[in-house]
Amino acid sequence: MLEVIVQNGEEAIHAENFGANRLELVTAISEGGLTPSYGTIKHVLKNVSIPVQIMIRPHSYHFNYTSSDLEIIIEDIRQLAKLGGLRIVFGAVTADYKINTAILDQIIQAAPNIDITFHRAFDEVEDQVNAYYTLTQYKQHVKRILTSGGKENCQAGQNNLESLVNLANQLQGPEIMPGGGLTPSNLEPIHKQVQAGQYHFGRSLRIKGDFKHSFDPLNFKKVVNVLNSSYKQERN
Template identity: 55%
Template sequence: MLLEVIVQNGQEAKQAEELGADRIELVSAIQEGGLTPSFGAIKQVLESVSIPVQVMIRPHSYHFCYTNKDMGVIREDIQKVLELGGTGIVFGALHEDNTINETFLEEIIQLSPDLDITFHRAFDEVPSQMDAYRVLAKYKQNVKRILTSGGESNCFEGKEKLRELEQMSQKLDGPTIMPGAGLTSANIGEIHDEVKAVEYHFGKALRIERTFMNGFDEKVVRSVINRLKGE
């Protein structure tokens, strides 16, 4: 199984890789749920690690219903990632009724055939996750995974829905379901036994004192990795 962790800079990225993370999500403004990092931060991280890097592309934290001006910023930010040699992004856009904005998603995909997209937790805002999954499955060549807590505030509360989504993922051979939000070393075992996902996304639970102000807690990271690897 694969472990993805949130990082904020090159130093954290290197530490995450050294501790055994399989992939990282690079964000800024984590207190706002994660926004697009600076050009310098993206460059630093891409040059610091050999594991895959997914760069958050989110211009603001108000909502996921973007204007054409927002999309102009988003396209420029993605172009910068591509210019730096990156291909992984974390993105999600909705209509005012919270259904998937396919038009904007298609615009993003047209920027590069190599884009590797994580559709982020905007997915937890949609009225029907099953319907939304079927929509995203049409773009599975680029939308590789969906970060979700099953429509609930955390993965423990959403584990039954996550199991259903994981089963749909296998049935349709679509984007991977990646549980994220509220995962800890204490509950990952129970959640995995229920959901049986192949990728998991961790945030502050892997940090010393569970705050993004501190670095990774090596003991906790290794505990999670051991559980995910079945050791």
């Protein structure tokens, strides 16, 4: 499974055509990704057939959200539901860097059919194993966790990612999705160790590795080929 970051409808269409299996739609990527506009969400959902996870993030200051932040988050999710999209990318932690279960409870109460990717706020928790156990209690809604294993990137977090994937398999909880610093050249060795079932790509699929530019067809093809080849080998 290949998930790719997109910023608008044109990019979404291209990513699907190039072989992406799922999209993460964001705006303000220079801020780490914020909630896209209503119009952008509507345009993307109308023009692609693959799943689209919508970033729900009101600001880039931190992931310890206030009650005012939560009001905005809930309203954004309600507006998203009106468009027929209940797949979100979201993460929240407490002041002492644990999973904020109170906020997760309120989001799920507001949208009981929601599909959540818990994003790299997971890399800020004090203990990823304990945090994973917490999120396993929400596995009906938290379907996957985007993480670099608590390190700066997936290469540095390789050992932790392997342990998290093994834990996920053992507990049958949310799937671990490595993301952060993945490239066409390091994907294969990382996958050989980590053995995740899905991977998240951003700037390395862009021309000059920059979100200002469109996708690099060659790099996109390399990643798709690595994942397809690994899948065939594992099936055999």
